[in-house]
């Protein structure tokens with residue numbers, strides 16, 4: 001059995017380039033006792049791949065939904081589907097990772113999907129879904145009637161957070177980079193307003209949509225746009241810092257505190273960052289709640305599916321340039 005894999009050839013500097021990676025082949029050894037052979041069906045494309053430390057020479061990191069092709073493990077049977085952190089590769093031989101260390105995403109068998117797509121455990125029913133569920137509810141602690149701003153609002157995490165905010169009875173404003181994204185989140189997902197940061201004045205529009213000020217800000221983007229949003233927050237506002245994608249491709253790094261301390265002091269704001277990994281002990285609680293909301297038709301999703309393993313890197317570039325709506329997935 002030959003596996004294909006994307007190997008990191010050099011560290012990403014600035015916007016990633018094709019010369020940063022290389023597709024290689026690897027001859028896999030026979031499966032031995034306790035091991036399984038899994039074939040990638042879907043590969044997850046996520047922004048953290050751009051900034052998470054990775055070693056040159058290693059397979060590019062990432063989650064997969066994979067089908068068990070051969071098993072000498074009592075835990076997985078041939079034909080089972082699992083979620084695993086195997087990276088950008090077509091075939092993997094491994095042993096079941098039944099206990100999740102603190103710094104890892106869990107590996108598990110996919111069950112109870114009914115007729116839902118098998119890709120969802122990489123999106124709304126997986127890491128990004130739990131990022132939205134726990135990171136919004138536990139950190140922003142939204143109350144009915146409050147005003148919530150979500151940036152990256154047509155992406156996997158942002159579109160999910162906005163819908164949870166609606167379920168909780170909030171007014172929701174989504175920040176997006178195109179009109180089609182804005183129409184999707186307002187007309188189909190129920191956000192109250194969208195603001196297109198590429199062609200509208202963010203501050204003026206925020207004041208129009210939320211003259212009362214903002215109670216909760218779910219931050220996916222960081223940078224100057226987030227500074228503007230934070231400057232319109234109300235007293236005792238809460239900010240969940242999920243990501244800062246506007247800074248990921250900068251060559252200069254990102255180690256300056258925003259010059260917003262005045263707003264934090266005068267409005268008694270709270271800001272907390274987190275990683276989805278914090279919530280690994282409650283992983284299946286988040287998945288069960290998100291699945292319940294999907295079945296109740298309270299939570300909708302979209303996926304941008306790119307076909308073909310060879311197109312995995314292009315899918316990553318497209319995500320970083322905002323070409324996706326909802327979750328970006330490679331169908332291997």
Ligand SMILES: NC(=O)C1=CN([C@@H]2O[C@H](COP(=O)(O)OP(=O)(O)OC[C@H]3O[C@@H](n4cnc5c(N)ncnc54)[C@H](OP(=O)(O)O)[C@@H]3O)[C@@H](O)[C@H]2O)C=CC1
Nearest residue numbers: 047131155156157176177220242243244245246275276322
């Ligand atoms: N803390 C955690 O544990 C986790 C954090 N994250 C973070 O959550 C965020 C969203 O992730 P995810 O939902 O997977 O990705 P998305 O599906 O939201 O895709 C990324 C989106 O970011 C937007 N974007 C790209 N560049 C910029 C920019 N310069 N300014 C503003 N927006 C930009 C684009 O939308 P547009 O067209 O609107 O610009 C793009 O579609 C990321 O910051 C990610 O790193 C994700 C998972 C876990």
Ligand SMILES: CCCCC/C=C\CC(=O)/C=C/C=C/C=C\[C@@H](O)CCCC(=O)O
Nearest residue numbers: 047048051052085103104105242243276277
């Ligand atoms: C410097 C470390 C990366 C920080 C990324 C920052 C914030 C945004 C973000 O996108 C976070 C994503 C978190 C994802 C969860 C898990 C990953 O870290 C993969 C874990 C790798 C593993 O070994 O399992």
